[in-house]
Amino acid sequence: MKELLEKLSNADGVSGFEGKIREIIRDELKDHVDEIETDNLGNIIVTKKGKDNGKKIMLAAHMDEIGLMVKHIDKEGFVKFTKIGGINDQMLLNQEVFINTNNNGKVLGVIGAKPPHRMKAAERKKVLEYENMFIDIGATSKEEAEEIVSVGDPITIKHEFSELRGSLVTGKAFDNRVGCYVLIETMKRAKTDATIYGVGTVQEEVGLKGARTSAFRINPDLAIALDVTISGDHPGIKEEDAPAKINEGPAIILTDASGRGLITHPTVKELLIETAKTEKIPYQIEVSEGGTTDATAIHLTRDGIPTGVLSVPTRYIHTPVEVVSLDDIENTIKLLVAAVENA
Structure with a gap:
């Protein structure tokens, strides 16, 4: 896990210049999926085909960094x-x-x-x-x-990936190279009758742009955005303002931007929560007043797409010293793989 996450974190990919991240995703998945393509805006779309009449599931992780x-x-x-x-x-x-x-x-x-x-x-x-x-x-x-x-x-x-104590690591651009790592591993592990579209999106940090165009192209039956969320378990922040904590599992986001962004579709909410309970995977619930994710653009595409967000708690987001737990990342992958297979 650490080697690939380090490669993703250390690579440079400011919004609009995500080519290096796109190539890492391509190299990692070329032997695990049926199709790989890059659309006109620069999104990479990797497809793992299921049955002809199966569901179409979109998993989206933005590649860009601030x-x-x-x-x-x-x-x-x-x-x-x-x-x-x-x-x-x-x-x-x-x-x-x-x-x-x-x-x-x-x-x-x-x-x-x-x-x-x-x-x-x-x-x-x-x-x-x-x-x-x-x-x-x-x-x-x-x-x-x-x-x-x-x-x-x-x-x-200029900042390089480093290990802290326990399962914690620090680096730049964990927002959202962590999501890219979760996407890669989920595409490798998931086995389902559904067709899974894994999308590395461009320009999320400057307007959710890649998510909008790729969702229009795919028109999935269900979508889950993969991102990070603020971990409030450190001095200077109230628990009520950022309840997610490192080492307590992925956060299932129910609402972000006070509802101006995403209000998670009931079908996706139930899928993620019930899967976590059934598989005994630790998880957290979050209602956020802050920023938003690719899910906001995806769920408003065409005539509407049931969409949710699965996020890894991360300290010091939008700095060069973001901190995550490798255990949280692994539990996020386990939950997402099980959810995709149960969808």
Whole structure:
């Protein structure tokens, strides 16, 4: 498990640039499914065929991660950037980054800003906004920098997968490479009369885009989005605001974004909960007021698709040091495989 999760986490795939993740999924599943294709938007769709009159089940995990993009190069060769997806400005300062270029590979840089020694007292009390930061790649002029990087190049935080104590691991982009791992393993293990469509979706972090187009194409009878959810079992957060906990099993999401996103279809809710009970797999229930997932786009496709969400509890989401439990990931796979086979 750790080797593949590490490969997925360390790979770079900012929204709109998911090619490396797509290739990992393709390589892992080429000997386990009947068809593999990439659609016009960049979603990878792997199909495991069942009976001709069987159900069509869609499993969706978004491949993209939040990141940055080169916006401007100034006359001294410093790189200004914009954000791609939901990034908290305070976690950016002083990070090492990779600028992913077409011709020069991964270019290392560091995010800098005016030093606190030269800030007024009022400035030091505020969170520095990303517009006041820049990336230093070591260039001495605009011309030198433009030979190395280009406007539009995607940028990822430099951070590698590591093991903590027990079953916990940390890394970047667990949102949603964890979901991609669950998708891969489920496609390998599941045996059912239904036809399963495993979809690695693009651009979830910037508008659920890939889920919308792939669901329209597949038009499944049932869909489950695979993602991560906030684990609130650490200082600074109330249990009522984030009840999911690491090492207590996957979270079955009943509602997200206070209902503005997904309200899980009763059929999918019953399938996931009853399967967990029958198989004696630990699980958690969550009603969320926060963000949403690919499921929101999927369930509104065509004339409506019964959809749910299965999420792995994750600490410090949307940072380079996200933390998950390998045990939770394995239990998520077990629950999903059993649910697909019982659907």
